[in-house]
C-alpha cells in the first residue's frame with residue numbers, strides 16, 4: 001500500500017510540475033468503494049487523507065468505523081438519490097456529484113437541520129452521454145445560479161466522469177471543456193460560488209486530467225488494485 005501510494009503521489013507531482021503547476025495544487029482522492037474497512041485503514045495509516053466513496057450504506061459503515069482518524073476527509077463521489085441526501089450530508093466533507101437543483105435543495109434542507117454548510121461540486125455531463133449523470137454544459141450557469149442561493153450549500157467547483165476510453169488522449173477534450181466551463185463560471189463572480197476545485201481524472205487518465213487543471217484526482221484501482 002505504502003509503495004503504491006508513493007508511486008501515485010510521485011506521478012501526480014511529476015504531472016503537475018510538467019505543466020507548470022505546484023504539486024500541492026492536486027489532491028489525491030483515494031476511491032475506496034468495495035474496499036473493506038481494514039484495507040481502508042491501512043491506506044490511512046500509509047498516509048491517505050482523503051477518501052472517496054460511492055455507496056451510501058458502505059460509506060457510513062466505514063466512516064463510523066474509522067471515525068477516530070480525525071484528519072481524514074470523506075468525499076461522496078457516487079450518484080446520489082434525493083432520498084439518500086440526508087445520509088450523505090452526515091458524513092461528507094465534500095459531495096462531488098450534485099446533478100440537479102432538486103438534489104441540491106434536499107441537501108440544503110438536510111444541512112440546515114444539522115446546522116452545517118455543505119460543500120458540493122456540480123457534476124457536469126459534457127458531450128451529453130445518456131448513461132452518465134450531470135447537468136448539461138448549456139444549463140450550468142442557470143443551475144449554478146439557482147443552487148448558489150441556498151443558504152446551507154457552498155459550491156466549490158465542478159466534477160466530470162467522462163466516457164470511458166482506453167487512450168487518455170481521447171478524454172482530454174472533456175477535461176479541457178470542463179476547465180473552460182469552470183473559468184467561464186468563475187468570471188461571472190456569482191456570490192457563494194467558488195470554482196477552486198476541478199474533480200476529474202481516474203486511475204487511467206489522471207495525468208491528462210492534471211494537465212487540464214484537475215485539483216482532485218479520484219483514484220481507485222491504481223491504489224487498491226482491481227475491485228472485486
Ligand SMILES: *Cc1c(COP(=O)(O)O)cnc(C)c1O
Pocket residue numbers: 031033054077078161201202203204218219220221222
Ligand atoms: C470508481 C470511481 C473512480 C475510480 O476509478 P478507478 O478507475 O478505479 O481509479 C473515480 N471516480 C468515480 C466517480 C468512481 O465511481
